[in-house]
Amino acid sequence: MKPTTPRPLVAPPQPGGRANAHSTWLVGLMGAALIAGCGGGGGGGTPPPPPPPPPPKGPLTVAIDPVVAGSPLSVRISLVAGATGPADISYSTAAVGTATGDATAGVACATAGVDFITHTGSTATVPAGATSVTVPIVTCSNTSVEPNERLEVTTSFEGRTTSTRVVLINNGPGGLNDTGTTQCLNTTNTLVACSATDIAGQDGSTGRDTHALTNDAADGRVGFALVAAGGGACVQDQVTGLLWEAGAATAVTLAAGLANADAANAAARCGRTDWRLPTPGELMSVVDLGVTSGARIDPKFGTTPAASFWTGTAYAGDTRANWVVDFSSGAVAFESADNPLAKTFATRLVAGTAAADTDCTTATTPRYTDHGNGTVTDARTGLMWMQCVEGLSGASCGTGTATSYASFSTALARATAVNADAAGAGKSFGDWRVPNRSELASLVNTRCERPAIQRTRFPGTPNASTWTSTPASVAGFVWYVDFTTGDVGLSGSAGNRVLRLVRAGQ
DSSP states (O other): OOOOOOOOSSOOOBTTTBOOHHHHHHHHHHHHHHHHGGGSSSSOOOOOOOOOOOOOOOOOEEEEOOEETTSOEEEEEEOOTTOOBOEEEEEEEEESOSSTTBOOEESOTTSTTOOEEOOSSEEEEEOBTOSEEEEEEOBOOOSSOOOOEEEEEEEEETTEEEEEEEEEEOOOTTSOOOOOOOEEEOTTSOEEEGGGOSSOSOGGGSSGGGOTTTOOGGGSSTTOOEEEEGGGTEEEETTTOOEEESSOEEEEOHHHHHHHHHHHHHTTGGGOSOEEOOOHHHHHTTOOTTOOSSSSSOGGGOOOOSSEEEEEEEETTEEEEEEEEETTTOOEEEEEOSTTSOOOEEEOOEESOOOOOOOSSOSOOTTEEEOSSSEEEETTTOOEEESSOTTEESTTSOEEOOOOEEEHHHHHHHHHHHHHTTTTTTTTOSOOBOOOHHHHHTTOOTTOOSSOSOTTTSTTOOSSEEEEEEEOSSTTEEEEEETTTOOEEEEESEEEEBOOOEESOO
């Protein structure tokens, strides 16, 4: 028998190069059979589902609210929209820099100067199905007066990093109270909400009264932190650390005011025997410029006449006069205290040791640190100042001419211009501002006049009125500090005044 020759699956092409119909049908049939057999198991199967798409990629979202130093800092880390856990995220903490206003890291809160506990390569896990995770970072209470400070939290995930900065709000006693001012002037000299003004950089936009954590009305108006003491006979100021008598005495001579302090010590009022008349700076610290009728002071101090009050500080230009603070306006000036022109003013006593100023020209000034770059830091307030007023420069501020700014708005605009030139005019900083009334007045040295400031650290200071960022409650008026004598007053928003910038502390 002759062997059978297998039939080819594809017939040889017919003349003309075309396959016949029978061969075409066989190829289609065999192709279908091969496809049907790919499922395995001989009975056919469902193709496997496609792999899930990779999780959406993009930057993480990190949300951090400002916090009072010493409270836990909650950092909320969220995955990109549409992504869910599980996911491990690396995070770390770091100081923004080494300048005033930047937090310092450490390993334990008991260490002086440490503001937060260091994290390096710590890991937070977003749970399965979740979209975010919250991690706590320990911050440390301030042991001395410091400005509000900043730290940076950096997160890393799948090769992408996100850096976020947060403010640690100072809680150390001995600092400056805010002014109570919450409104701002606009270019038409109208008082408006600071969010609506067309003049940026005013007092009402910065300070304790702008933070929800420090303006709780339960302990005082807008940024003041006051606690009743001695059964209501006294008031503890938790910002400055000073203890005040509540209420106020009727108008008396300076001699009678000093006698009031002796009587309070003999009676150990509120358990203290260090009562005295306050310094101008101390008494000015309880002036609340946001109170628009009656005495400009928080009601927690009790009944207070809208009148001038004695300080225990003599005027350097004439020791027969003493400084007084007017609680009807908030102005600070000197008045005759000697007979036959002795005047009568009210008294409010304070307990605690008064901060002493050095003399006007001593080279030993532990309060101030000269950084050698045109900036000076005040250890008493935590503020960093321009050593020279604007327009002057050099180690002794002897080069140039002090610039006189003709209006409130042009003075504030100068701070913006300096910040735009951080590497030059800004001395490596980009957050300079015009100081508020309390901040600028803190530089007044009542042992001096012409100028009334420590001259070794602030050389070349002109005998001139200086702008603050604080508008008065009377539309069109602004507070100034005059370093000729040291008085603090208010005048129109147009007027020639010099300018000294400040940074940090907010």
